[in-house]
Amino acid sequence: RCPAMQTDCVNLYYGQKQALFDVTMPVYAHAITALIGPSGCGKSTFLRTLNRMNDYIKGARVEGSVRLDGEEVYDSAVSLTALRKKVGMVFQQPIALSKSVYDNIAYGPRIHGVRDKTALDTIVRNCLKLAAMGEEVGSRLHTAGPSLSGGQRQRLAIARALAVEPDVLLLDEPTSALDPISTMKIENVLLSLKKQYTIVIVTHNMEQAKRISDYTGFFLNGRLVEFDETARLFANP
Numbered sequence: 001r002c003p004a005m006q007t008d009c010v011n012l013y014y015g016q017k018q019a020l021f022d023v024t025m026p027v028y029a030h031a032i033t034a035l036i037g038p039s040g041c042g043k044s045t046f047l048r049t050l051n052r053m054n055d056y057i058k059g060a061r062v063e064g065s066v067r068l069d070g071e072e073v074y075d076s077a078v079s080l081t082a083l084r085k086k087v088g089m090v091f092q093q094p095i096a097l098s099k100s101v102y103d104n105i106a107y108g109p110r111i112h113g114v115r116d117k118t119a120l121d122t123i124v125r126n127c128l129k130l131a132a133m134g135e136e137v138g139s140r141l142h143t144a145g146p147s148l149s150g151g152q153r154q155r156l157a158i159a160r161a162l163a164v165e166p167d168v169l170l171l172d173e174p175t176s177a178l179d180p181i182s183t184m185k186i187e188n189v190l191l192s193l194k195k196q197y198t199i200v201i202v203t204h205n206m207e208q209a210k211r212i213s214d215y216t217g218f219f220l221n222g223r224l225v226e227f228d229e230t231a232r233l234f235a236n237p
């Protein structure tokens with residue numbers, strides 16, 4: 001299995017404070033990688049280094065290498081718009097969902113220049129299906145995002161991220177605010193997506209990592225202290 005992404009000796013500083021130390025990790029293609037570890041150990045910070053979300057944090061500085069299909073993500077010639085199209089992200093609290101279901105999903109494609117109504121309709125329908133919402137939403141495409149349940153909003157966030165056809169999908173604790181049934185639906189969506197996408201998920205839930213991931217990275221105090229196939233990492237000695 002080849003890595004879609006690879007980090008080498010990544011250090012991250014928030015001002016004077018170092019939050020990541022020498023993190024070297026592959027992100028294998030068409031697999032789910034879970035990042036686990038106690039609160040504050042650097043999981044979210046590491047996730048954000050993969051698509052340069054840290055660029056938005058004042059004082060954050062990265063050293064080392066992050067490659068996507070062999071290309072250096074931190075190269076000054078890299079377009080952030082192009083990078084974020086390839087490496088999409090879903091947050092714990094879904095962002096900017098005030099619009100309708102349709103407009104949420106069409107948002108990214110419109111930014112990338114898709115204007116054709118039929119093309120947008122197709123994208124919206126496909127992404128709803130990928131996020132297991134096709135039937136739930138049905139014809140109610142113009143329902144406002146906020147009127148959906150928490151679990152539906154989070155699946156809408158996934159549909160929205162998929163709409164620009166990323167290669168890699170990053171998720172930061174996407175189920176930590178959800179009930180068990182909504183959590184299970186999201187897990188099933190992620191499992192169904194991994195044939196097509198490369199997925200990295202931050203979770204504080206070890207059971208979730210065991211249930212859905214192929215690889216697990218365990219962080220402690222800003223260091224990646226273990227990385228292995230999930231089945232091996234959690235195997236009883």
Ligand code: ADP
Pocket residue numbers: 014019037038039040041042043044045046057
């Ligand atoms: P985790 O996701 O494992 O809970 P984080 O990556 O959020 O950990 O945080 C790692 C460390 O970096 C923590 O000490 C946290 O307080 C600090 N940190 C996270 N974000 C910022 C930020 N924007 N500015 C300064 N420090 C931050």
Ligand code: ADP
Pocket residue numbers: 039040044045092173
């Ligand atoms: P998480 O562990 O999911 O990152 P946190 O509660 O640690 O959640 O962080 C929530 C937000 O606050 C994040 O955007 C993070 O970057 C920011 N943050 C966390 N720690 C700090 C910090 N010490 N200084 C500034 N911002 C921080």
